[in-house]
Amino acid sequence: MPRFPVSCAGVPADPLRRAATLWLGGLALGVSGLLAGCDQTSPGARAPVFKGIDITGATYGRQFALTDFNGQPRTLADYRGQVVMLYFGFVQCPDVCPTALSRAAAVKQQLGADAAQLQVIFITVDPERDTPELLREYMAAFDPSFMALTGSPEQIRAAADEFRVYFKKVPTGSTYTMDHTALSYLFDREGRLRVALRHEQTVDDYTADIRQLLAEKPV
Numbered sequence: 001m002p003r004f005p006v007s008c009a010g011v012p013a014d015p016l017r018r019a020a021t022l023w024l025g026g027l028a029l030g031v032s033g034l035l036a037g038c039d040q041t042s043p044g045a046r047a048p049v050f051k052g053i054d055i056t057g058a059t060y061g062r063q064f065a066l067t068d069f070n071g072q073p074r075t076l077a078d079y080r081g082q083v084v085m086l087y088f089g090f091v092q093c094p095d096v097c098p099t100a101l102s103r104a105a106a107v108k109q110q111l112g113a114d115a116a117q118l119q120v121i122f123i124t125v126d127p128e129r130d131t132p133e134l135l136r137e138y139m140a141a142f143d144p145s146f147m148a149l150t151g152s153p154e155q156i157r158a159a160a161d162e163f164r165v166y167f168k169k170v171p172t173g174s175t176y177t178m179d180h181t182a183l184s185y186l187f188d189r190e191g192r193l194r195v196a197l198r199h200e201q202t203v204d205d206y207t208a209d210i211r212q213l214l215a216e217k218p219v
Helices: 015-025 096-117 132-140 153-162 203-215
Strands: 065-068 073-075 083-089 118-124 147-150 167-172 175-181 184-187 193-197
Touching: 065 153, 083 096, 083 175, 083 203, 096 118, 096 203, 118 132, 118 153, 132 147, 184 203, 193 203
Parallel strands: 083 118, 118 147
Antiparallel strands: 065 073, 065 147, 083 184, 167 175, 184 193
């Protein structure tokens, strides 16, 4: 499975203000899609064709055990019944993470009445700086329903390894930034990993794949 790491060189002085500015201003998202087939999820069902990378049946990305910004332990099972979009990133990220979160907020707008059936989860790869309070404020800058998770460095590493997510601290002068994978993962209502969406894909691509997962009948 490709990891698609990105470099997040540069640290903005006020990431929360930058996040709000990007969201309010609207981001110009690139148009790039990878069409892939998908195994049938139930006998006789028509196999969906996703805009993202079809990873139905993956033997990785099955669980995490972290803590949300309210101090509550969280696992993937807590979100059973919803489609989940999962992304690894960090608050000081200058553009890649704000783009991903702004796109997720735009997806929720496109979903309209179905928006509550999507849960967006952000897992920090920088627990050293991303305190629960900062994560709560950062998520609120995009959408109050977004959830951010953190944990010890060992817990974060274990979660990243489970999802085959790459991240690495990169010194930049007197501080540091983080290189990290820029994929967004989609889980169906049963908590199964189904799709990996690339950072270059559009709001329409993301929305289309989420709608397909929302439309699936329980097995």
